[in-house]
Structure formats: C-alpha cells, structure tokens
Amino acid sequence: MSVKLQFDRVSKSYGKRMVADDISLDIDEGEFFVILGPSGEGKSTLLRMVAGIETVDAGTIRIDGKDVTHIAPNKRNIAMVFQNYALYPNMNVYKNIAFPLKMQYFPSEEIEPKVRAVAKTLGITEILDRRVSQISGGQQQRVALARAIVRNPTLFLLDEPLSNLDARVRFAARAELKKIQKDLGQTFLFVTHDQKEAEVLSDRTGVIHLGRFEQVAPFSELYDHPATRWIGDFVGDVPMNYMPWTERGETGSLGFRPEWAEVSPEGAEAATVQVSERVGDFSYLLCTMANGFRIYLRSLRTVAVGTEVRFNVTRHVFFESPAEEGAPTMPPSGRPERLPPTGPH
Amino acid sequence: MTATASASARVDLRPPAPINRPPVVTAGKVGLYATIVVISLWLLFPIYVIFLLAFNETKYTIFAARPDLLPTHLTWSNLVSGLTNTAVPFLPSMYLSLEIAFIVGALALAIGIPTAYGLSRLPTSLAFGLTTIMFIVNMLPSITIAIPITVPFIKAGLYGSPISIALTQELLALPVTVFLLVGAFQGLPKDLENQSRVDGAGRLYAVFGNLVPLIIPAIVASFLLAWMLSWDESTFALILYNPTTPTLPVQIFLTVTGRGNPVVGVAFSFIATVPVIILVAILQKYLKGEDLAAGVRG
Numbered sequence: 001m002s003v004k005l006q007f008d009r010v011s012k013s014y015g016k017r018m019v020a021d022d023i024s025l026d027i028d029e030g031e032f033f034v035i036l037g038p039s040g041e042g043k044s045t046l047l048r049m050v051a052g053i054e055t056v057d058a059g060t061i062r063i064d065g066k067d068v069t070h071i072a073p074n075k076r077n078i079a080m081v082f083q084n085y086a087l088y089p090n091m092n093v094y095k096n097i098a099f100p101l102k103m104q105y106f107p108s109e110e111i112e113p114k115v116r117a118v119a120k121t122l123g124i125t126e127i128l129d130r131r132v133s134q135i136s137g138g139q140q141q142r143v144a145l146a147r148a149i150v151r152n153p154t155l156f157l158l159d160e161p162l163s164n165l166d167a168r169v170r171f172a173a174r175a176e177l178k179k180i181q182k183d184l185g186q187t188f189l190f191v192t193h194d195q196k197e198a199e200v201l202s203d204r205t206g207v208i209h210l211g212r213f214e215q216v217a218p219f220s221e222l223y224d225h226p227a228t229r230w231i232g233d234f235v236g237d238v239p240m241n242y243m244p245w246t247e248r249g250e251t252g253s254l255g256f257r258p259e260w261a262e263v264s265p266e267g268a269e270a271a272t273v274q275v276s277e278r279v280g281d282f283s284y285l286l287c288t289m290a291n292g293f294r295i296y297l298r299s300l301r302t303v304a305v306g307t308e309v310r311f312n313v314t315r316h317v318f319f320e321s322p323a324e325e326g327a328p329t330m331p332p333s334g335r336p337e338r339l340p341p342t343g344p345h
Numbered sequence: 346m347t348a349t350a351s352a353s354a355r356v357d358l359r360p361p362a363p364i365n366r367p368p369v370v371t372a373g374k375v376g377l378y379a380t381i382v383v384i385s386l387w388l389l390f391p392i393y394v395i396f397l398l399a400f401n402e403t404k405y406t407i408f409a410a411r412p413d414l415l416p417t418h419l420t421w422s423n424l425v426s427g428l429t430n431t432a433v434p435f436l437p438s439m440y441l442s443l444e445i446a447f448i449v450g451a452l453a454l455a456i457g458i459p460t461a462y463g464l465s466r467l468p469t470s471l472a473f474g475l476t477t478i479m480f481i482v483n484m485l486p487s488i489t490i491a492i493p494i495t496v497p498f499i500k501a502g503l504y505g506s507p508i509s510i511a512l513t514q515e516l517l518a519l520p521v522t523v524f525l526l527v528g529a530f531q532g533l534p535k536d537l538e539n540q541s542r543v544d545g546a547g548r549l550y551a552v553f554g555n556l557v558p559l560i561i562p563a564i565v566a567s568f569l570l571a572w573m574l575s576w577d578e579s580t581f582a583l584i585l586y587n588p589t590t591p592t593l594p595v596q597i598f599l600t601v602t603g604r605g606n607p608v609v610g611v612a613f614s615f616i617a618t619v620p621v622i623i624l625v626a627i628l629q630k631y632l633k634g635e636d637l638a639a640g641v642r643g
Contacts (some may be wrong), residue, residue, distance in 0.1 A: 103545030
C-alpha cells in the first residue's frame with residue numbers, strides 16, 4: 001500500500017502557541033484517517049495546511065510523494081468540505097457542484113452528466129435548481145460533498161462536516177459518508193472532536209494534543225491500549241480509572257475502564273458509592289476507595305449511594321506515570337460529560 | 346461503549362430558533378412611524394423648495410419679500426429661459442459633469458475593489474489604521490489641497506481637463522469607497538475564498554468570480570456615493586475648471602453669484618437633481634442583498 005499523504009516534521013505556530021509541533025505521519029492510499037482532538041488543538045490547521053490555505057512554518061507535506069508544501073491550493077487536486085460547507089450563495093445547487101469542473105475547463109456538455117451522476121448518487125437530483133439558501137442543512141452537506149466528489153480527486157479533506165447537522169440527520173450522514181468512502185476507495189482525511197465519529201468512520205485515528213499526535217492507531221486500540229493517560233481520559237465516555245501500581249519492578253499507575261472491573265460480592269477491592277447514574281442498560285457509579293482514590297465502576301444493577309461495592313479488575317493497562325490521589329482526572333473539554341461533576345474537578 | 350452510543354448526539358450546536366411574535370400596534374410603533382414621517386419631511390423639504398423655485402414664477406419666490414410656500418403660480422418659463430440662455434451654456438456643463446462623475450465612480454471601483462480586498466485580508470487593526478490614513482485628505486478642507494496641487498497639474502498639462510478634476514475628486518471618493526468595501530469583504534466568510542481556491546480557482550478568479558458577486562450591493566452603493574460626491578463637488582472643480590465650460594455645480598454657482606442670473610441658476614439646480622434620481626432608480630435593485638448571505642452554516 002502506497003503512502004498518499006505524508007507529514008514530514010511539520011511545524012506551525014501562532015505566536016507562541018504551537019499548533020503543530022514537529023509532526024510526522026504517513027496516511028495510506030484509500031485510508032479513512034480521522035484526526036481527533038478537543039476544540040482548539042489545531043486539528044483544522046493541519047487540514048488547512050494540506051489544502052494549502054494555511055502556511056507551513058517548517059517541514060514538508062507530500063501528496064503522492066510530491067512536495068506540495070509551497071504549492072497553491074488550486075494546483076493540489078484535492079477536495080475539501082468545510083465545516084460551514086462554504087457553498088457559493090450566488091449559485092444554485094447545480095452550479096455549485098459544477099464549479100470545480102468549470103475551473104478545470106471541462107466543456108459544459110461533459111460537466112452536465114458528471115454533475116447529474118454525482119447528484120443521483122447523493123440523492124439531490126430534485127434540488128439541483130434550488131438556491132443554496134432554500135435547502136436544509138442535511139442537503140447543504142450533501143451538496144458540499146457532491147462538489148468535492150464530482151471532479152474525482154484522490155484526496156478528500158473534511159473539516160467537521162457533520163457537526164452542523166441535527167442529531168438524527170448526522171447519524172445517517174455518518175453512515176453514508178463511510179459508505180461513500182468505501183465505494184470511492186479514495187483517501188479521506190477527516191477532522192472531528194467527536195470520538196463517536198472517529199470510532200465509526202476511521203481506519204486509523206490520530207489523537208492530537210498540544211500540537212503532537214499522542215497516539216495513532218485504530219480506534220479500538222486507542223480505547224483498549226491508550227498510550228498515555230491523557231488518551232485514556234479523552235477516549236471513552238467516562239475517563240479511565242487509575243491506581244498506583246508496580247509492574248515488573250516499575251512503579252507507575254494502573255489504568256482500567258469501568259467495564260474492565262467486575263462488580264461482584266467476592267471482589268478483592270472495595271469502594272463506597274458516591275454518585276450513581278443510570279445510563280441505558282448500566283448504572284455508572286462514582287466511588288471512593290479506602291485509600292482516597294476515586295474511580296468509576298459500571299453495574300447492571302442500580303446501587304444505592306453509600307453502599308460498599310466489591311470488584312475485581314479483570315483487565316488493565318500500565319502507565320509509567322504515577323497515579324495521583326483523587327483520580328479520575330478532569331475530563332478533557334470538547335466531550336459531553338456523562339456524570340455530574342462531583343469528583344475533584 | 347454501547348450503553349452510551351448517543352452521547353455525542355445530544356450536543357446541538359445550532360443557534361436557538363428565532364421567536365415569532367404576532368404583530369402588535371403599540372405606542373412605540375406609532376412613535377416610530379411618526380418619527381419616520383417627520384424625518385422624511387425634513388429631508389424632502391429642500392427638494393420641495395428647489396421644485397418651487399424651478400416651477401413657480403420668480404416674483405413669488407426669489408424676488409418676493411415673503412416667498413410663497415405653495416405652488417400658486419406654476420410656469421415653465423424659468424426652465425425655458427434657463428435652457429435657451431446662450432450666454433450660459435448649460436448642456437456642455439452637464440455633459441462635463443456627467444463625464445467626470447462616471448470617471449470618478451469607475452475609478453473608485455477599479456482602485457477601490459482590489460485595495461479593499463487587500464485590506465480585508467490584513468489584521469483588522471492594521472486595516473483600520475491604513476483606512477484612517479486614507480481619510481486624511483477628507484479631513485482637510487478641500488481648498489487647502491486644491492491650491493497646492495494646481496501647480497503640478499499645470500506642469501503636467503492636466504489643468505482644465507476633465508481628468509484633472511476627476512483625479513482630485515477621486516481623493517475624496519476613494520477612501521469612502523474603500524471603507525465601505527473593506528467592510529463588505531470582511532463580512533464574507535473566509536472559507537468561501539478558501540473553498541474557491543481548493544476547487545481550483547486562482548486568486549484573481551476567487552476574488553472577482555466568487556467574492557465580488559456577493560458584495561454587489563456594497564459595490565453599487567460605493568459607486569453611487571463616489572458618483573454623487575463628484576456630481577456635487579465644487580471646490581476642486583472651481584479651482585481647476587476650464588473657463589469656457591465649468592462643471593455643473595460651478596456653473597450654477599457662477600450663474601447665481603457672479604453672472605447674476607438667478608432664474609437660470611434655479612432652473613439648473615432643478616435639472617441637476619434629475620440625473621441623480623435616474624441613476625438611483627436604475628441601480629436601486631442591485632442595492633438589495635436578497636439572500637446572498639446564506640449558503641454558509643455555523
């Protein structure tokens with residue numbers, strides 16, 4: 001599999017703030033790669049540097065092995081869907097989709113069948129004559145996608161294209177986007193702060209934090225084997241639990257997710273329930289252990305506040321950094337919080 | 346994870362829906378409309394006076410001790426004598442003023458659009474500073490500029506030519522144009538230009554093909570302002586004019602004061618308003634923004 005897009009020691013800063021700090025990353029041909037991170041971590045900037053609408057301070061960006069770092073955006077043959085869709089308000093839907101072809105000097109008799117074909121694929125044939133102000137948000141997103149697809153680029157950049165949609169539309173659009181990428185077989189670079197999108201869409205996810213990729217891996221691996229405690233906290237609906245731990249002579253911390261602990265009367269560890277919240281099939285329990293550590297547990301049954309529960313940790317990951325009393329640490333921003341902020345936030 | 350699958354779906358990033366209230370007639374509304382009527386009458390009164398002077402017999406207006414405020418003695422004779430008076434050539438002045446006004450308007454756009462685009466892409470504080478500097482000429486009295494620039498104009502052989510008057514008036518018109526257009530460009534989402542560039546447009550096409558069509562109302566408004574500023578301007582035109590054919594405002598000024606034929610001046614004043622009204626009427630439909638601002642969400 002060949003490398004489609006390569007970041008080679010790319011750096012970028014705004015004043016003193018590093019948004020990309022010596023980033024190196026290879027994205028493969030045909031891969032759906034998601035850049036995941038909290039708001040304001042420079043995810044979009046990375047995408048914009050690939051598009052050429054943001055300058056690169058240092059390093060090289062290569063597309064198909066060719067250095068494009070200083071090439072104008074219109075010479076890169078990439079498609080981009082912006083978060084706000086950036087549809088041309090003075091053109092109708094048809095002209096919006098036809099625009100990239102027009103810019104490539106396609107004759108109009110070749111443009112029309114291409115536009116109609118992509119409109120049919122995305123189910124927007126009926127609205128081709130409409131003004132872009134007359135269509136719904138979901139339709140606008142499809143038009144933006146159609147405009148990206150129509151000239152058959154090999155690299156797609158998508159900047160939170162689902163975040164402006166209603167919850168229900170977003171769910172369907174997410175599934176459809178994955179299907180479209182599979183059908184096209186082209187490389188997608190997708191930026192989001194929503195880990196659910198990363199989980200559903202990505203072949204690999206890169207979690208960005210402080211201008212660097214904390215971890216690049218398939219999403220399940222981010223969840224099961226977080227490389228750092230920051231990832232452990234950021235990925236998952238509930239932050240990871242930590243306890244002091246020594247493994248193979250090394251002192252560090254043990255991290256486990258609520259579902260990796262089995263609540264049972266025969267459990268080796270004990271904790272007192274502080275807060276209990278029912279979410280779907282489970283109760284999430286914020287508990288305090290005798291040693292002062294706070295942890296989240298998950299139970300099928302509702303447990304009353306103040307009760308002592310016993311549990312076994314069935315699975316864990318080891319971190320070299322020591323655990324502090326009062327963990328779980330503060331959940332990172334940009335993620336909906338599930339439990340009331342009664343912990344030591 | 347399955348238990349919390351809908352976690353992300355709960356965050357709705359859209360702004361809240363607008364509140365629709367049924368229309369109610371209130372004291373505030375009555376006051377609002379009353380104010381509008383008063384201000385409109387205030388603004389229209391001078392035009393009414395011009396109309397009165399032009400179409401009422403002069404002995405009831407300018408030559409009356411107590412001018413009549415009602416059109417009691419309507420007549421065409423003022424206009425007829427004004428236009429047939431060979432001592433004061435009216436039509437050449439009118440053509441000259443029209444020519445200069447269109448040069449000023451066109452030049453304001455030709456220079457103003459690229460300048461405003463450039464300024465709109467600078468940091469706001471820097472753009473504001475530069476725009477302010479452009480206004481320095483407007484802050485000074487015209488006469489202080491007009492006299493010193495006369496000499497270089499004479500040397501350059503421009504003295505008395507329409508282009509010399511247009512160029513000086515441009516000093517006043519351009520800052521206003523740029524100021525208006527910078528605001529218009531800044532009001533457009535930056536991503537529209539980015540999208541156009543990614544879609545394969547060069548910078549020139551992105552600006553003139555994608556952005557400029559979206560600010561047509563501002564462009565038309567700034568053209569009208571530049572045009573009217575020139576149409577109305579008399580200081581530069583008075584210093585730099587060619588004695589055989591001055592511009593219309595200068596002609597009116599000279600007629601009413603020096604050459605002492607107020608009737609002709611009155612007629613010209615009235616006719617001078619006509620091109621403005623025609624131009625505004627023609628361009629009015631472009632002044633509406635319609636729904637050009639839509640198409641971008643969030």
